[in-house]
Amino acid sequence: MNLVENETRLHIDDFGILYGFQWPSLVQQLSARPGGPPKLRITGIDFAEPGFRPAQRVEETGRRLANYVETINVPFEFNGIAQKWDTIQIEDLKLDNNEVLVVNSMYLLKYLLDETVVVESPRNVVLNG
Template sequence: MRAGGPPELRITGIDLPQSGFKPAGRVEETGRRLEKYCKRFSVPFVFKAIAKKWESITLEDLEIQRDEVLVVNSLYRLGNIPDETVVPNSPRDAVLNLIRRIRPDLFIHGALNGTFNTPFFVTRFREALFHFSSLFDMFEATMPHEDEDRKLFEEEVYARDAMNVIACEGTERVERPETYKQWQLRCVRAGFKQVPLDQEIVKIVRNKVRSEYHRDFSVDEDGHWMLQGWKGRVIYALSCWKPTKQSVK
């Protein structure tokens, strides 16, 4: 047992504001579910909800306490932030610069590995077709047609995202993924260095996928990225970063 009991867990949840009179309603509901979970294990818990565009958040909004271990966890959402093809001063770079200024002990970055963010429609349509075909094929091979969760996900997530990629332009197109190699360049340019993957964890994940999941799922490495794919196509990429010493001075 830890002397003094479990440490306090503080989480700041960030989401885009919803329309209506409760702009932070969705992220606040997440906080309530987390609070119930922490109570089950007697973990002191504090949750702060922020409903703003990521690029408009300031350091003061986050209420950082320098005596705590700080982790920034961003899974597959940075690709929804406008890039320099929409706004001259890239909001993506602004968010990465804010994360660097926070000086986290660890920045966990999960990226949707997409190549359908080109302004040229035909190219974007073709790349989106390849991407979403892989996702639907994955469901077809692993879930029955009548599965309600599958129907919900296909109709409410995949169909919505595909429609946004194909039918929308300018600020209305919010699905703007980049490849993990493009994110590599952005993160390095913003003043981060990658943390090597724990090879024991990678081995455990690979063995689990091989023994318990469909044979067409894959887990690979490229540099310090862990790549998750289907039938040889990389769908998601995950890596960990820290600010360089020079960048936090």
């Protein structure tokens, strides 16, 4: 919260968003912030699901978060990405210099191969992206 105390725009890139259960408490705190909440943008990143709709879980997470955020009047935008993390391009994240950027990954980067396994490691591709 200290990071965005006086900021008007916050962008969270969440690698491994799954169902987004980690965000409602932060959104609630932002909504009660003196001076009003910042515009919140979350880029939810997850692996593609097998089958006909590879982005279904990420899209559903975005809809649930948008519905919740609307009830507490926080300006919100969601960008869902469902693909291998090492194939994500910086342009896919839609970064904006006028936003505070926070990157979240709860224990999931450990599943990407590192330089001890392959020279061009997927983990380094993601981290250096």
